[in-house]
Amino acid sequence: MATVGSAGIEPTEPGIGHGLLDVAKNRFLLHLLVKKELRVRYQASMLGILWSYVKPAVQFVVFYLALGVFLELNKGTEDYAVYLFSGVVVINLFGEAFGNATRSIVGNGALVRKIYLPRQLFPLASLQVAFVHFLPQLLVLVVGTLVAGWRPNLAQLAGGILAIFIVCTLAFGLGLLFGAVNVMFRDAENFVDLIIMVATWLSPVLYTWDRVANALSDVPWLFTLYQLNPLTAAVELFHWCFWYPATSGSSALPPNMIAFGFAGLAVSLLILAFGDFVFRRLEGRFAQEL
Amino acid sequence: MTSSIEIAGVGKDFRLNHSRSLKDMVVSKVRKKDRHETFQALDDVSVQVQQGESVALLGLNGSGKSTLLKLISGVMRPDRGSIRVRGRLAGLIEVGAGFHPDLTGRENVFLNGAILGMDEATIHRRFDEIVAFSEIEKFIDTEVKFYSSGMFLRLAFSVCVYTEPEVFLVDEILAVGDEPFQQKCLARIREIQDEGRTLVIVSHDLDMVQKICERGVVLERGHVVYDGESAGAVQQLRR
Ligand SMILES: Nc1ncnc2c1ncn2[C@@H]1O[C@H](COP(=O)(O)OP(=O)(O)O)[C@@H](O)[C@H]1O
Ligand SMILES: [Mg+2]
Numbered sequence: 001m002a003t004v005g006s007a008g009i010e011p012t013e014p015g016i017g018h019g020l021l022d023v024a025k026n027r028f029l030l031h032l033l034v035k036k037e038l039r040v041r042y043q044a045s046m047l048g049i050l051w052s053y054v055k056p057a058v059q060f061v062v063f064y065l066a067l068g069v070f071l072e073l074n075k076g077t078e079d080y081a082v083y084l085f086s087g088v089v090v091i092n093l094f095g096e097a098f099g100n101a102t103r104s105i106v107g108n109g110a111l112v113r114k115i116y117l118p119r120q121l122f123p124l125a126s127l128q129v130a131f132v133h134f135l136p137q138l139l140v141l142v143v144g145t146l147v148a149g150w151r152p153n154l155a156q157l158a159g160g161i162l163a164i165f166i167v168c169t170l171a172f173g174l175g176l177l178f179g180a181v182n183v184m185f186r187d188a189e190n191f192v193d194l195i196i197m198v199a200t201w202l203s204p205v206l207y208t209w210d211r212v213a214n215a216l217s218d219v220p221w222l223f224t225l226y227q228l229n230p231l232t233a234a235v236e237l238f239h240w241c242f243w244y245p246a247t248s249g250s251s252a253l254p255p256n257m258i259a260f261g262f263a264g265l266a267v268s269l270l271i272l273a274f275g276d277f278v279f280r281r282l283e284g285r286f287a288q289e290l
Numbered sequence: 291m292t293s294s295i296e297i298a299g300v301g302k303d304f305r306l307n308h309s310r311s312l313k314d315m316v317v318s319k320v321r322k323k324d325r326h327e328t329f330q331a332l333d334d335v336s337v338q339v340q341q342g343e344s345v346a347l348l349g350l351n352g353s354g355k356s357t358l359l360k361l362i363s364g365v366m367r368p369d370r371g372s373i374r375v376r377g378r379l380a381g382l383i384e385v386g387a388g389f390h391p392d393l394t395g396r397e398n399v400f401l402n403g404a405i406l407g408m409d410e411a412t413i414h415r416r417f418d419e420i421v422a423f424s425e426i427e428k429f430i431d432t433e434v435k436f437y438s439s440g441m442f443l444r445l446a447f448s449v450c451v452y453t454e455p456e457v458f459l460v461d462e463i464l465a466v467g468d469e470p471f472q473q474k475c476l477a478r479i480r481e482i483q484d485e486g487r488t489l490v491i492v493s494h495d496l497d498m499v500q501k502i503c504e505r506g507v508v509l510e511r512g513h514v515v516y517d518g519e520s521a522g523a524v525q526q527l528r529r
Contacts, residue, residue, distance in 0.1 A: 009456075011296060011374035015364030029404040036390055036401060043392045114387040115405055116364035187312045284367040287360065288304060 015116055019280055022118035029117070033125040038132060052133040053140065056092055060085055067206050077208055078247040079148045086145075086242040087205030087235045089137045094167050094231060095196040097130035101175020102192045105183050109290040119283050120276075123175040127168060141242055148246040159261065160241030163234040166264045170230045173272030180275075180282040183289050203232040204239075209254040227254065230271075233264025292376065294457055294488040295339040295362060299371035302332040302357055302512075331357045332512045334371070341376070341456075344489040346499040346520050348527050349509035355492045358509070359459045362490065377456025380406045384461060386446035391435035395426065398434055399449055406453040416452045423474070424448035444471060451478045457488045476502070496524045 023030065042048040063084055068074040077083050101123035105112060108122050142150075152160075174192075182188035204212065209232075216223040226232060236257050244253070254260070306327045332354045339345050347355050360366045361373055388405040389398050399420055403413040421430055424445040426437075434442060479502060483489065493499045499506070499520065506523025508516035516526045 009376045011293075011376045013364075014362060014373060014375050014379065015367050026404075028410045032401045032404050036393060036397070039397070040390060040392045111388050111405065112365075114360075114365060114384050117405060185312055185315075287365045 015284065017118050017283075019118070019276055020120055023120050023124055026118055026121060030121055030125055030128070033121060034128045034132070037125060037129045041129075049133075049136075053136055056088060056137050056140075059092075060088055063088065063206060073207065078251060079145075079243060082141075082145050082148050082246055083208075083239060083243045084206065085141055086238045087203070088200075089134065089141050090163060090167055090235050090238050091200050091203070091205055091231070092137060093130055093134040093164075094171050094199060094234075096133060097127045097168065097171035098174050098178075099189075099192060099196055100126035100130060101172065102178040102182055102189050104175070105179045105286060106186070106189075106290065113287050113290050119286060120176065120279065123172060123179050126175060127172050130171070131168070145242050145246045150242070150246040152241060152245040156241045156245055159237040159258070162261055162265065163237035163241065166230050166234040166237075166261070166268050169265070169268040169272050170234075173268060173275035176272070176275035176279040180279040180286075183282065183286050199231055202226075203229060203235045204254075205235055208251075209236065210252065213254075227256075227260045228263055228267060230264035230268045233257075233260045237261050292341045293338050294341040294343065294376050295337070295490070296374040297335055297337045297358075297362070297371070298373075300332060300335045300358075300361060300368045300373060301330065301370035302354075302361060302366065303328040303369050304331050305329075330512050332361070332368075335509075335512070335514055336371075337507055337514065337517065339488055339490065341488055342483075342486040343505060344483055344491065344503040346503040346506040346523060347490055347492045347509065348496070348499070348506055348523050350527075352511075353509040354512045355509055356461055359461050359490065359492065362457075363459055375457060378407055379457040379459065380450065380453045380455035386442060389434055389442070389446055392433060394433050395421075395430040395437070395445055398445070399430075402446070402449045403453065406450065407455065408453055412454070420445075420448045420452050423451070423478070425471070440468070447475065451475070451482065455487070458482060458490070460489065460491045460493075462492055462494065496527065500524050 038049070042051070045051065047054065060081075064081055068080045068084065074080045104122035104126045105119060111117065112119060112122075174195075178188045178192050182192075200206070212226055213223055216226070236254050240253065240257060244251070306329055335354075335358065337345075347358065349355050357366070361368050362375065363379060386402075388402045390401065393401065399417060400413055403416075403420075404410075408416070421427055424441075424447075426441050426445055429437065429441065434445075437445070476498070479489070483502075489503070491499060491503060503520045506516070506518065506520035507514060508523050508526050516523050
């Protein structure tokens with residue numbers, strides 16, 4: 001065998017990465033990390049990946065009974081079940097991706113401490129795992145809304161895709177941010193659990209937007225703030241895509257919904273840029289702090 | 291001659307007390323305890339390693355050997371000085387660091403190969419060799435948690451030695467497996483050397499290290515106290 005030559009290679013400083021650009025070069029490793037995560041999670045579980053149907057199903061039934069039937073939201077909102085589930089699906093994607101990404105660096109501490117890898121791979125793998133769990137829920141949603149008489153147009157379908165894009169960008173950006181901070185302070189993961197819990201209630205998942213608009217009619221800027229929440233934008237876009245085309249179309253859509261969709265995307269991209277910045281600032285200390 | 295690793299005036303400090311929660315931080319702030327009590331794990335370390343050279347890194351426990359390897363591999367960043375490395379590097383800081391007990395041997399070979407920087411095609415090409423080297427063909431589709439610790443280390447080591455980096459960093463992993471397997475590992479190390487790859491080895495098996503490496507560097511409480519023939523380094527340590 002010929003001897004290896006590195007004479008022509010420029011020396012580099014170890015441990016200095018190109019952040020997200022390095023991830024593109026490590027797609028195979030990313031794929032294996034996602035596979036590992038899924039394998040390990042469902043190891044020795046009888047239902048396996050079916051759990052990703054069971055959990056949202058139970059959650060849906062509970063919400064539907066409590067809010068739809070007992071609080072009679074059913075009566076005010078056409079096809080409330082579809083309305084409810086399209087929001088729940090979005091929030092679940094956000095919660096799982098964000099929560100797991102936050103824990104991903106500490107959870108892979110054994111690796112982070114011993115081998116140099118682009119560490120952004122771990123939160124990104126969490127996002128992909130969450131997406132794998134999101135797909136069956138999306139399928140159930142599509143079947144449900146078809147039963148309710150779904151007739152979407154192209155713009156509405158594009159709105160759904162935009163919503164998924166917003167949620168993934170936001171969850172990944174926040175996951176980078178809190179995943180890095182969690183290495184220094186384990187309080188971060190508890191704080192994140194709190195955010196995820198609140199997220200379900202701070203966006204129009206269980207109720208409709210007009211109730212918020214009415215309640216805030218004296219302080220319109222607060223309602224604008226409410227709409228600027230990327231999750232609110234994504235949930236409304238999902239309603240527009242999966243619920244609205246199954247109804248008679250008599251419900252009013254939130255004002256400037258599409259504009260707020262793009263605003264939500266812009267906010268998410270800003271958060272991603274900030275998360276990446278903080279992650280890079282802190283990653284040099286990961287190995288010694290873990 | 292081309293240098294492979296250039297370490298110039300490197301220092302590394304560690305904080306003595308890590309606080310992992312905001313509460314701890316606030317408490318120590320209130321009690322005015324100095325949170326930033328630091329300790330020098332490495333100080334003014336300068337070493338040049340030429341391409342194709344094999345260097346033994348020796349020293350007592352806690353002298354900073356692993357820390358230096360981590361700085362070279364990029365796992366940690368130096369607080370002072372600079373480090374430059376030419377070519378791809380595989381740091382075997384610990385055998386099996388990337389192994390997961392719930393995955394099969396086969397899955398672990400792929401995962402660990404990728405972690406150590408091999409691409410998909412290379413792992414496929416090398417897979418049979420890796421498994422043959424580890425001699426655990428029969429168990430390759432068994433989950434790693436059912437392996438004996440010897441089998442585990444053999445498979446992990448086999449992945450490592452086939453990653454083909456320009457620079458190898460090896461930390462206390464040469465004492466793997468039984469006598470025949472160790473002989474095989476040594477033979478594989480010689481092959482790696484003959485291919486012109488650079489090796490930095492940490493080991494407490496002084497006799498073996500002397501056989502493999504022509505050069506030895508001795509660390510003592512974070513300082514380089516000897517850099518020369520490996521025989522001399524071993525003597526310095528046995529003093
Ligand atoms: N992440 C860390 N945080 C604080 N101290 C550390 C850390 N890693 C190593 N040290 C300390 O640095 C010193 C050198 O450690 P190490 O390089 O592992 O020694 P060796 O490998 O030579 O036995 C030890 O005193 C150890 O306690
Ligand atoms: Mg050590």
